[in-house]
Amino acid sequence: xxxxxxxxxxxxxxxxxxxxxxxxxxxxxxxxxxxxxxxxxxxxxxxxxxxxxxxxxxxxxxxxxxxxxxxxxxxxxxxxxxxxxxxxxxxxxxxxxxxxxxxxxxxxxxxxxxxxxxxxxxxxxxxxxxxxxxxxxxxxxxxxxxxxxxxxxxxxxxxxxxxxxxxxxxxxxxxxxxxxxxxxxxxxxxxxxxxxxxxxxxxxxxxxxxxxxxxxxxxxxxxxxxxxxxxxxxxxxxxxxxxxxxxxxxxxxxxxxxxxxxxxxxxxxxxxxxxxxxxxxxxxxxxxxxxxxxxxxxxxxxxxxxxxxxxxxxxxxxxxxxxxxxxxxxxxxxx
Amino acid sequence: xxxxxxxxxxxxxxxxxxxxxxxxxxxxxxxxxxxxxxxxxxxxxxxxxxxxxxxxxxxxxxxxxxxxxxxxxxxxxxxxxxxxxxxxxxxxxxxxxxxxxxxxxxxxxxxxxxxxxxxxxxxxxxxxxxxxxxxxxxxxxxxxxxxxxxxxxxxxxxxxxxxxxxxxxxxxxxxxxxxxxxxxxxxxxxxxxxxxxxxxxxxxxxxxxxxxxxxxxxxxxxxxxxxxxxxxxxxxxxxxxxxxxxxxxxxxxxxxxxxxxxxxxxxxxxxxxxxxxxxxxxxxxxxxxxxxxxxxxxxxxxxxxxxxxxxxxxxxxxxxxxxxxxxxxxxxxxx
Numbered sequence: 001x002x003x004x005x006x007x008x009x010x011x012x013x014x015x016x017x018x019x020x021x022x023x024x025x026x027x028x029x030x031x032x033x034x035x036x037x038x039x040x041x042x043x044x045x046x047x048x049x050x051x052x053x054x055x056x057x058x059x060x061x062x063x064x065x066x067x068x069x070x071x072x073x074x075x076x077x078x079x080x081x082x083x084x085x086x087x088x089x090x091x092x093x094x095x096x097x098x099x100x101x102x103x104x105x106x107x108x109x110x111x112x113x114x115x116x117x118x119x120x121x122x123x124x125x126x127x128x129x130x131x132x133x134x135x136x137x138x139x140x141x142x143x144x145x146x147x148x149x150x151x152x153x154x155x156x157x158x159x160x161x162x163x164x165x166x167x168x169x170x171x172x173x174x175x176x177x178x179x180x181x182x183x184x185x186x187x188x189x190x191x192x193x194x195x196x197x198x199x200x201x202x203x204x205x206x207x208x209x210x211x212x213x214x215x216x217x218x219x220x221x222x223x224x225x226x227x228x229x230x231x232x233x234x235x236x237x238x239x240x241x242x243x244x245x246x247x248x249x250x251x252x253x254x255x256x257x258x259x260x261x262x263x264x265x266x267x268x269x270x271x272x273x274x275x276x277x278x279x280x281x282x283x284x285x286x287x288x289x290x291x292x293x294x295x296x297x298x299x300x301x302x303x304x305x306x307x308x309x310x311x312x313x314x315x316x317x318x319x320x321x322x323x324x325x326x327x328x329x330x331x332x333x334x335x
Numbered sequence: 336x337x338x339x340x341x342x343x344x345x346x347x348x349x350x351x352x353x354x355x356x357x358x359x360x361x362x363x364x365x366x367x368x369x370x371x372x373x374x375x376x377x378x379x380x381x382x383x384x385x386x387x388x389x390x391x392x393x394x395x396x397x398x399x400x401x402x403x404x405x406x407x408x409x410x411x412x413x414x415x416x417x418x419x420x421x422x423x424x425x426x427x428x429x430x431x432x433x434x435x436x437x438x439x440x441x442x443x444x445x446x447x448x449x450x451x452x453x454x455x456x457x458x459x460x461x462x463x464x465x466x467x468x469x470x471x472x473x474x475x476x477x478x479x480x481x482x483x484x485x486x487x488x489x490x491x492x493x494x495x496x497x498x499x500x501x502x503x504x505x506x507x508x509x510x511x512x513x514x515x516x517x518x519x520x521x522x523x524x525x526x527x528x529x530x531x532x533x534x535x536x537x538x539x540x541x542x543x544x545x546x547x548x549x550x551x552x553x554x555x556x557x558x559x560x561x562x563x564x565x566x567x568x569x570x571x572x573x574x575x576x577x578x579x580x581x582x583x584x585x586x587x588x589x590x591x592x593x594x595x596x597x598x599x600x601x602x603x604x605x606x607x608x609x610x611x612x613x614x615x616x617x618x619x620x621x622x623x624x625x626x627x628x629x630x631x632x633x634x635x636x637x638x639x640x641x642x643x644x645x646x647x648x649x650x651x652x653x654x655x656x657x658x659x660x661x662x663x664x665x666x667x668x669x670x
Contacts, residue, residue: 045458046451077424087455089411089424116381120422123380 221300556635
């Protein structure tokens, strides 16, 4: 099993209030570059910073890395439109940062990136791949793509209070700017990405194509972003079994919408609970409060840990250790 | 211990007759991209080809990968001026392919690349790093840099018959084109790289700076190319212990020159013999005939194998297995 991480950026994340992936708007473009370093080296070797929210919620990359400490799987990172140099080695598939989806074109020439990602993935020696993503603003572009395809619009958020109305407003403006109506991109996934998507979607659609062509087993780790990508794959005519491995934090409060979308797409939904309610650390509190929720492969590696009989107590203990190393001791008062 | 590989290209390699790194001049720019894939995945996932000479001599990357099968150390690849897309993840340090050293400038803005490589290396969590290189034409740029610095000109070759006269002619033209005399770049290593060097030299000089600043133990794997880089480091004022780990194929026939240069630079030379004379496989025959000789970390990982008590018999057996997988069964007649 190899974890493939697609890291990228979209100018959509600059719209104030949409995302919590980064302490502040300035830090946001650094987040995916830092996430990849944390998973690769266990240290932010070039960016020098661990993404953490103002309330102390750590990036899901910290949880993924904590589990990698315990399981030691190989990782390949894909540059799917990073905008800040990362110290992590990345595969170049010709991506550039995505534009604001309210512009006419969100992603230029997605076909080329999809093809490059497919070629690389198809030839990876492992028979099983787990795919994660890190892109601030990604739940908004996911919503946009689902609507462009005419699918059930499920949408998550890295914020405790999902700014749903604002996201819908952005998406409506985005569809209009690209001169498309909801459902106009059915069976045309590349057109959906080009109009209102992001470069990470192009990279992961390519990985699914690559896995399909070489009969690999592929699991998409993440929430509504990965469901949107699974929808792109179905509209691309890809019929292989697809699993989306996620966390309870994504599913809580919108189980019905998410289950419905997964069912419509013929996607198996796997939810692995790290039982953060059994710890009082600020990291666990913030995830339980609905912050961050998922990302950087977290739901997928939690499932790996469960399959390998690594207890969630061990996972939580490792997360606390990593938190102390990178961010510091948790504050005495965390209410 | 982490293996860091710098892969790059220089237009100098296009001068006919200089290098054997690639089956033919067209294949040469692919070599470093394919080498990195082979070490990372054990398969040429994107380039689709294993570098092998017309006589059947495999790239040293195949030996490095065979040893990695046995030892499982982490690898980080640096894009030090690749010109063909690789499926291997690489760290971007802002390099571009090097120009023909017979032009005025061989490497633009080496300082920036040196700094980026230093930052990344300094923060790598391991306390020991082993550095390898893959750049066709690299022994010629090494000779040029040694002369620009005013050091003993040692020079190896990936060809059985080292085209020494031709190399010296290229270097003399190169120095003249940059308007410098031998020794003119003493204590000015960046000027030497800029005038007559290559982007891999800039990357590895940066790694040495990074290792020096964070008290890491660094070993340079390779032949005269790494000695030239060690010379650049000494002229940069770096006084940490440096070891160059190489193969007997590099040292054979020029032991005196190489030992003298290592002594002058205060560099420990470590030669590890894979005892290819104990096998009749075409790969072993070609190395014994003086082809390829070294590269892609080969001398360094041979030393690792020796230190880990992995027998050379096991190494040779693994090399043969990899040869059969990637290139095919050796011909019945290999005389």
